[in-house]
Amino acid sequence: MRARRPLVTLIDDTRKMNLRILLPAAIVAALSLVALAARADQLADIRSRGEMVIGVLGTDEPNSFIDPKTRELVGYEVDIASAIARQIGVKPVFKQLAVAARIPELQQGRVDLLAASLTHTREREAQVDFSLTIFVTGQKVLVKKESGITSVAQLAGRKVLTVKGGTQDPNIRKAVPGVNVVTFENAQQAFLALQQGKGVAYVNDEVSLIDDFAKLGAANAGYRILPENISIEPLALGLRKNEPGLKAAVDGTLRDLERSGEADKLFLKWFGPSTRLKFEKRDFKFDRDRIDG
Amino acid sequence: MFDLSLVLSGRYQELLLAGLLLSLELAAAALACALPLALVVALLRLAPVRPLRWAGSAFVESIRNVPLLAHMLFWYFGAPEMLPAALKQRLYEGNVEALSALIALTLYTAAFMAEDIRSGIRAIPPVQFEAGRSLGLGYLATMRLVILPQALRITVPPLISQTLNLWKNTSIATVIGVGELMYQAAQVESASFRSFEPFAFATASYLTVSLLITAVAAWYQRRYPVRTT
Numbered sequence: 001m002r003a004r005r006p007l008v009t010l011i012d013d014t015r016k017m018n019l020r021i022l023l024p025a026a027i028v029a030a031l032s033l034v035a036l037a038a039r040a041d042q043l044a045d046i047r048s049r050g051e052m053v054i055g056v057l058g059t060d061e062p063n064s065f066i067d068p069k070t071r072e073l074v075g076y077e078v079d080i081a082s083a084i085a086r087q088i089g090v091k092p093v094f095k096q097l098a099v100a101a102r103i104p105e106l107q108q109g110r111v112d113l114l115a116a117s118l119t120h121t122r123e124r125e126a127q128v129d130f131s132l133t134i135f136v137t138g139q140k141v142l143v144k145k146e147s148g149i150t151s152v153a154q155l156a157g158r159k160v161l162t163v164k165g166g167t168q169d170p171n172i173r174k175a176v177p178g179v180n181v182v183t184f185e186n187a188q189q190a191f192l193a194l195q196q197g198k199g200v201a202y203v204n205d206e207v208s209l210i211d212d213f214a215k216l217g218a219a220n221a222g223y224r225i226l227p228e229n230i231s232i233e234p235l236a237l238g239l240r241k242n243e244p245g246l247k248a249a250v251d252g253t254l255r256d257l258e259r260s261g262e263a264d265k266l267f268l269k270w271f272g273p274s275t276r277l278k279f280e281k282r283d284f285k286f287d288r289d290r291i292d293g
Numbered sequence: 294m295f296d297l298s299l300v301l302s303g304r305y306q307e308l309l310l311a312g313l314l315l316s317l318e319l320a321a322a323a324l325a326c327a328l329p330l331a332l333v334v335a336l337l338r339l340a341p342v343r344p345l346r347w348a349g350s351a352f353v354e355s356i357r358n359v360p361l362l363a364h365m366l367f368w369y370f371g372a373p374e375m376l377p378a379a380l381k382q383r384l385y386e387g388n389v390e391a392l393s394a395l396i397a398l399t400l401y402t403a404a405f406m407a408e409d410i411r412s413g414i415r416a417i418p419p420v421q422f423e424a425g426r427s428l429g430l431g432y433l434a435t436m437r438l439v440i441l442p443q444a445l446r447i448t449v450p451p452l453i454s455q456t457l458n459l460w461k462n463t464s465i466a467t468v469i470g471v472g473e474l475m476y477q478a479a480q481v482e483s484a485s486f487r488s489f490e491p492f493a494f495a496t497a498s499y500l501t502v503s504l505l506i507t508a509v510a511a512w513y514q515r516r517y518p519v520r521t522t
Binding site: 100161189 | 373382468479480482
C-alpha cells in the first residue's frame with residue numbers, strides 16, 4: 001500500500017490543478033456567451049446581407065405551420081413577414097423557434113424579426129419593441145366533456161396543460177389561483193397530452209384552439225371550449241429595441257397591406273369562412289402599436 | 294447587468310429550490326432502482342445459459358442505443374397508452390410526468406451501469422470463480438460471496454461516472470413537463486425575462502452536486518481501495 005501513496009497524491013494534485021484552470025475558463029466562456037456584439041442600424045444590416053431572418057413557431061396553425069402536403073412552412077404570419085421582406089427588398093429566411101426561445105433569440109441577434117404568435121404585453125415592452133398589432137385573439141380553455149368542467153373557475157386544483165414560455169401559463173395561473181399547470185415544448189404536445197387524458201384542460205390562443213378542436217374531427221363531440229376568455233391577446237411582430245429604421249419599414253408595410261385591402265384578403269385566406277376557423281369578419285385593423293390596460 | 298439576488302431570494306428562489314429538490318429526488322430514486330437492475334442485467338449477460346445472455350444483451354443494446362430524449366417521450370406519450378383504460382386513468386390522476394421520467398432514467402442508467410458491472414466481473418481472474426466452485430458453492434453463491442465483493446469495488450469509478458451522467462440527465466425530464474431544475478429555470482426565465490440568473494443558478498447547482506458526488510467517490514476509494522490479488 002505504501003508504494004501507492006505518491007500516485008494517489010499526484011492524481012489529487014492534477015485534479016486540483018484542473019479545477020484551478022477549468023473554473024475561470026468556464027466562467028469566461030459563460031460571460032462571453034451573453035456579451036452582446038455592438039451593431040449598427042439593423043435595417044442597413046439586413047439590406048447589406050440581402051436576407052432577413054424571421055423567427056416563427058412553425059407549430060401553431062394557422063399562424064405558422066408546416067403544410068402536411070407540400071412540407072413547406074406556411075401561414076398568416078409567414079405571409080405577412082414575407083410581404084415585409086419583399087418591401088425591404090431582401091429574401092425572407094425563416095427560422096423555427098420554441099415558444100420560450102423567441103425573445104432571447106431576438107435579443108441575441110440570431111433573428112431579425114419575430115413572427116411567432118407573439119403577444120404584445122406591457123412586461124415584454126421592456127424587452128422588445130412591437131409592430132402594429134396584426135391579430136387579436138382571446139385565450140381560452142379546451143376541456144374533455146367527461147371531466148364535467150363547464151367554467152374556468154372549476155379548474156382550481158386540477159392539472160392544466162399548455163405550452164412553455166408563452167403568456168398561456170401566467171394567464172391561467174392569474175385566472176385560476178391554485179391551478180396545477182404542466183407545460184411542454186410546443187402546443188401540439190400539450191394538446192396530445194390532453195387527448196391522452198393526462199390533464200383535464202388545455203390552454204391556448206382561441207384561434208389555435210378552434211383549429212385544434214376542428215382537427216379532432218368527429219372526436220370533437222367529446223370536447224368543449226369553455227366560453228370565458230382568460231385574457232385578450234393582441235399579437236404583433238417583435239423587433240429588437242431601438243431600431244427605428246426597421247420598425248418604420250415593418251409598420252409601413254403593415255399600413256400598406258391595410259390600405260391595399262391585402263390585409264383583409266390575408267385574414268380571409270387563413271381565418272375566413274372557407275377555413276376550419278370560419279371567422280365571419282375581421283374586427284381589428286393594422287393601425288396601432290399601443291395596447292390597453 | 295447580472296442581478297443574482299433575483300434568484301437568491303423570494304418567489305423565484307422558491308421555484309428553483311423546488312426544482313433542485315425534485316431533481317435530487319429523481320436522481321436518487323433512479324439510482325436506487327437502476328443499481329439492482331444493472332446488477333441483474335450484468336449477471337444475465339454472463340449467465341451460463343444462452344437465452345439469458347440474449348435477454349441481457351437485448352436489454353442493453355435496445356436501450357443504450359436510443360437517445361434519452363426519445364426514451365422520455367416514449368415513456369410519457371407512448372407506453373402508458375398501451376395500458377388498459379382503468380389503470381391508465383388511475384395513473385394519469387397521479388404525477389405521471391415524474392413517474393415516466395423515473396422509468397426512462399432508471400432503464401437508461403441501468404443499461405450503462407450493467408456494462409460497467411459486467412466489465413468489473415470480467416476483471417476478476419477466472420481462477421477465483423473456479424476456486425469458489427471447487428469449494429462446492431453454486432453459480433449464484435460463488436458470484437455473491439467471491440466474485441461480486443471484489444468486482445463491485447473495481448466498478449465504483451465507472452459507476453460514479455454513470456451517477457454523474459444520471460444526475461445531469463434528470464434535466465431531460467423537462468420535455469415531459471416534470472418540474473425539475475431546468476424546467477423551473479425556464480419558468481423563471483419566462484416570468485422575469487432574465488436568462489442568465491436562473492441558468493447560472495441551475496449550472497451552479499448541477500456543478501455543486503456533481504462535485505459532491507465526486508468527493509464522496511474519492512473518499513470511498515480511499516476508504517475501500519481495490520484489493521490487489
